[in-house]
Amino acid sequence: MHINLELLEGPNVTGLEALAFDRLSRGPYIGVADGRVLKYGGPSFGFTHFAYTTPTWSKAACDGKIDLNLTPTCGRALGLGLNYRTSQQYITDSYSGLLVVGYGRGFATPIVTTAEVVPFGFPNSLDVEQMIGKVYFTDASSVYRIR
Numbered sequence: 255m256h257i258n259l260e261l262l263e264g265p266n267v268t269g270l271e272a273l274a275f276d277r278l279s280r281g282p283y284i285g286v287a288d289g290r291v292l293k294y295g296g297p298s299f300g301f302t303h304f305a306y307t308t309p310t311w312s313k314a315a316c317d318g319k320i321d322l323n324l325t326p327t328c329g330r331a332l333g334l335g336l337n338y339r340t341s342q343q344y345i346t347d348s349y350s351g352l353l354v355v356g357y358g359r360g361f362a363t364p365i366v367t368t369a370e371v372v373p374f375g376f377p378n379s380l381d382v383e384q385m386i387g388k389v390y391f392t393d394a395s396s397v398y399r400i401r
Contacts, residue, residue, distance in 0.1 A: 267292075268320050272331055272345075272380070277338035285331030287320045291345060291355075291362075305355040307331055307347040307362050325349050333380030337387050346377035346391045369393070 269287025276283070283293050283304060289311050293304040306316075307329035316328035326349050333346035341357035344365075351367035351374050367374060376394040383390065 267318060269330075272334040274334035274336050274343070276336050276341070283334055283336075283343065285334055285345070287330065288316045288318055289325075289329030289331065289347075290316075291331050291334065291343070293359075304359045305331075305343065305345065305362050306360075307345055307350045307353055309361055311361075332376075332378045333391055335380040335382040335389065335391075337382045337389075338384050339387060344380055344382060344389050344391075346380045348376055348378075351377055352380075352389070352391060 267286040267288060270284050271287075272283075272285035274283045275281040281294055283291055284301070285291050289306055289308060290303055291305040291307075292301040294301050308327060310327045311329060316324060319328060329350055330348040331345050332348055335344045336342070337344070343355050343362075345353045345355065345362050347353055347362075350362075350364055352365045353362035354365055355362035374393045378392045378394040380389065380391040382388070
């Protein structure tokens, strides 16, 4: 069996977490510790800002920061998945729950933060079933919270 592997040099940020490609194999999109989702545009462009998961994210307060106390302000994207038919990107964020952002980039809109009134503890991995567009994600802990 032959496997084609490539290790990309990440941007100068910490906490590279999630990884996803769009329907045209563009990307990858990655979540990083300072709350952003970045998109790789190839060797000429590198990684650029694609989305953020909190309305309070700002370059001054969040860019390059890894302070857990800033998570409510900056966010922490842990899971990414794209719906190929709608070009929507779904994001699990440790503080903001499940969010969605359109192809045009920017602020990701919250969809849900609780399951039957119980707040998510640590929303994590995510995938989109492409035939019907159903979003699946995990909540890694009901005991320990990042916040």
